[in-house]
Amino acid sequence: MKIEGVEFPQAVKDLAEKTGVKLPKEKMMSGPTKDEKERLRECLIEAAAFYKENLKKSEKAMLYLQTRRVPAEIMESFMIGFAPDSFDATYTHLLKKGFSRSEIQKAGLGIQKDLKDDRMYDRFRNRVTFPIQDAQGNIIGFGGRTLGEDDAKYINSPDGPLYNKSVALFGLSHAKEMIRQKKAVILVEGYFDVLAFHRIGIGNVVAVSGTALTPQHVAILKRTAERVLLSLDRDAAGEEAARRAFLLAKGQDLDVRALRLPVGKDPDECANSAPEEMHKTADAGGVPYIEWVISGIVEKKLEKRDALAVILPLLSVISSAVEREDALQKTASALRTTVTALEDDVRRENEAKELRNRTQDTQKVLSPFSTLELLLGLFFVYPHALDVVAELLEPDQEKALPLYHALKALALGERDKITLEDLPEQIREYASVLALYSEEHFGMWSDDLARSEIRKLCLKVNRDVLKKKQQELIEGIRSARGAGKKMEEEKLLTQYQQVLKLTSMTK
Missing domain, CATH: 3.90.980.10 (DNA primase, catalytic core, N-terminal domain)
Structure with a gap:
C-alpha cells in the first residue's frame, strides 16, 4: 500500500517525525508458527x-x-x-x-x-x-x-494454540458427514452422551467441550445443519443450557427442536434402558422447542408472571414473521391471553434487553483502569503476545510509562512467562494490581483471541495518543494565531494535518 507514492511503513515514519510522535522500533509480529x-x-x-x-x-x-x-x-x-x-x-x-x-x-x-x-x-x-x-x-x-x-469430575485441556473451548465440539469429526446428509445435528451435554447415540447407530451428534454453547459453536454447526435437536439433561442445569442454546441458534435462524427421550435423565441412561425407543424418538425429529417450553409451563402450572419470564426472551429472538405469529398464538392460548397483549409484552422485553445491553456497555467503560493500563496488564496474562508492545506508541500517561518501557525491554527476548521479578522494584506493586485485574476479568481467552483483543486495545491506545496530540496542536494553533505568530501557526497547521493522516492509519 502506498501513500503519496511512499510505501505505508515509510509513510508512517515520515509523518511521525514531522509531528513529534515517537514510534517504536520495528519488530516482526508473529503467533505460533506452522x-x-x-x-x-x-x-x-x-x-x-x-x-x-x-x-x-x-x-x-x-x-x-x-x-x-x-x-x-x-x-x-x-x-x-x-x-x-x-x-x-x-x-x-x-x-x-x-x-x-x-x-x-x-x-x-x-x-x-x-x-x-x-x-x-x-x-x-x-x-x-x-x-x-x-x-x-x-x-x-x-x-x-x-x-x-x-x-x-470432568476436566478439559486449557485454551492454547490448538484448543479453544469456545470453538471445539466433541464428536464433530465423526458427525460431520451425517450432519451434512440429514441437515440436522443433535446437541448433547457430555462425552458419554455422544457415545450413547453412536451405540444405537445415530452419528449426527456433538457435545460442547468444557463450556456452554457459544455463538462460534452455532456458526460452525450452521455451515452444514439447518436444524438443531436439543437432547440435554433433564435437570435445572440442562433446562438452562437448552434455553441458552435456543437463544443462540434461533438468533442465527436455525430450526431448534427438543428431543423428548422416553426414559432416563440423559441420553446415556436412555440408551442403556430403551435403545430402540430412543432411536425412534431421534428419527422422529423432535418437537419445536417453543412448543416443548409451552407444554412445560402448562404441566408445571406456572403463574403468568413466571411463565412470561420464561417465554418472552424466547419469543423475542424469532425473526421469521410466520414462525413468530404461530408461536405467539400457541403461547397466548396456553396463557389464556390475547396475541395483541402478548405482542406488547414481547415489545417491552426487547426494549428492556436493549436497556440492559446499554447498561452493560456503560459498566465496561467504568473500569478502574485506563485502556493503556488494561493493555499492559494483559501482557502478564498472555506473555506470548508481548511482541505486540512494539506496535504501541509511547504513551503520555506518567504512571504507566515506566511499565511500558520495562515491558518493551522484555519484549526483545522470547519469553514463555513474565514475572514481577523481571521488573524494576518500584513498579512491581502497580504491575501486580494490573495483572491480577486482567487475569480476573479476561483470563479465559484463547491465545489467538488474546492476541486479537490485545491488538485492538493497542490500536485504541494509539488513537488516544494521537487524539491528545491533535488537541495540543489545536490549542497551539489558537495561541499562535492570537499572538500574531504567522510562521508558527503555519508550522503547527502542517503538523496537525500530518497527525490527522497518522490517525487515519490506525483505523
Missing part, C-alpha cells in the same frame, strides 16, 4: 497413544467403561484412553519421545504448579481420556473423567 503447531499436534497424538496403551493395562479403567456399556469398537473409533494415576508419567513419557518442556505445557498436558518450583506435573491423572478433535480429525485437546474422588 511448525510449532505441528509439533504440538504430534505431542497430542503421542499422548493419545500413551493413554490408549495405559487403558489396556488398567483393569479399573476397562471395568469402568464396561459398566458404562462402551463397546470396544467405539473405544477404538474415539481413541478413548486412560491417564495413569501418577504425578508425571505422561510428562516423563513425552520427554523421552523428544518433546520439550515448553511443548508439553503448550499442548495442555503439563502444569507448573508454582512459578518458584520448576517441577511439572500431569494435567490428566487417573482419568479416562477423550481426545477432542477438530472437524478434520486432528487432535486439539483432551477431556478427562476422573476415576477417583476429585472435586472436578
Whole structure:
C-alpha cells in the first residue's frame, strides 16, 4: 500500500517525525508458527497413544467403561484412553519421545504448579481420556473423567494454540458427514452422551467441550445443519443450557427442536434402558422447542408472571414473521391471553434487553483502569503476545510509562512467562494490581483471541495518543494565531494535518 507514492511503513515514519510522535522500533509480529503447531499436534497424538496403551493395562479403567456399556469398537473409533494415576508419567513419557518442556505445557498436558518450583506435573491423572478433535480429525485437546474422588469430575485441556473451548465440539469429526446428509445435528451435554447415540447407530451428534454453547459453536454447526435437536439433561442445569442454546441458534435462524427421550435423565441412561425407543424418538425429529417450553409451563402450572419470564426472551429472538405469529398464538392460548397483549409484552422485553445491553456497555467503560493500563496488564496474562508492545506508541500517561518501557525491554527476548521479578522494584506493586485485574476479568481467552483483543486495545491506545496530540496542536494553533505568530501557526497547521493522516492509519 502506498501513500503519496511512499510505501505505508515509510509513510508512517515520515509523518511521525514531522509531528513529534515517537514510534517504536520495528519488530516482526508473529503467533505460533506452522511448525510449532505441528509439533504440538504430534505431542497430542503421542499422548493419545500413551493413554490408549495405559487403558489396556488398567483393569479399573476397562471395568469402568464396561459398566458404562462402551463397546470396544467405539473405544477404538474415539481413541478413548486412560491417564495413569501418577504425578508425571505422561510428562516423563513425552520427554523421552523428544518433546520439550515448553511443548508439553503448550499442548495442555503439563502444569507448573508454582512459578518458584520448576517441577511439572500431569494435567490428566487417573482419568479416562477423550481426545477432542477438530472437524478434520486432528487432535486439539483432551477431556478427562476422573476415576477417583476429585472435586472436578470432568476436566478439559486449557485454551492454547490448538484448543479453544469456545470453538471445539466433541464428536464433530465423526458427525460431520451425517450432519451434512440429514441437515440436522443433535446437541448433547457430555462425552458419554455422544457415545450413547453412536451405540444405537445415530452419528449426527456433538457435545460442547468444557463450556456452554457459544455463538462460534452455532456458526460452525450452521455451515452444514439447518436444524438443531436439543437432547440435554433433564435437570435445572440442562433446562438452562437448552434455553441458552435456543437463544443462540434461533438468533442465527436455525430450526431448534427438543428431543423428548422416553426414559432416563440423559441420553446415556436412555440408551442403556430403551435403545430402540430412543432411536425412534431421534428419527422422529423432535418437537419445536417453543412448543416443548409451552407444554412445560402448562404441566408445571406456572403463574403468568413466571411463565412470561420464561417465554418472552424466547419469543423475542424469532425473526421469521410466520414462525413468530404461530408461536405467539400457541403461547397466548396456553396463557389464556390475547396475541395483541402478548405482542406488547414481547415489545417491552426487547426494549428492556436493549436497556440492559446499554447498561452493560456503560459498566465496561467504568473500569478502574485506563485502556493503556488494561493493555499492559494483559501482557502478564498472555506473555506470548508481548511482541505486540512494539506496535504501541509511547504513551503520555506518567504512571504507566515506566511499565511500558520495562515491558518493551522484555519484549526483545522470547519469553514463555513474565514475572514481577523481571521488573524494576518500584513498579512491581502497580504491575501486580494490573495483572491480577486482567487475569480476573479476561483470563479465559484463547491465545489467538488474546492476541486479537490485545491488538485492538493497542490500536485504541494509539488513537488516544494521537487524539491528545491533535488537541495540543489545536490549542497551539489558537495561541499562535492570537499572538500574531504567522510562521508558527503555519508550522503547527502542517503538523496537525500530518497527525490527522497518522490517525487515519490506525483505523
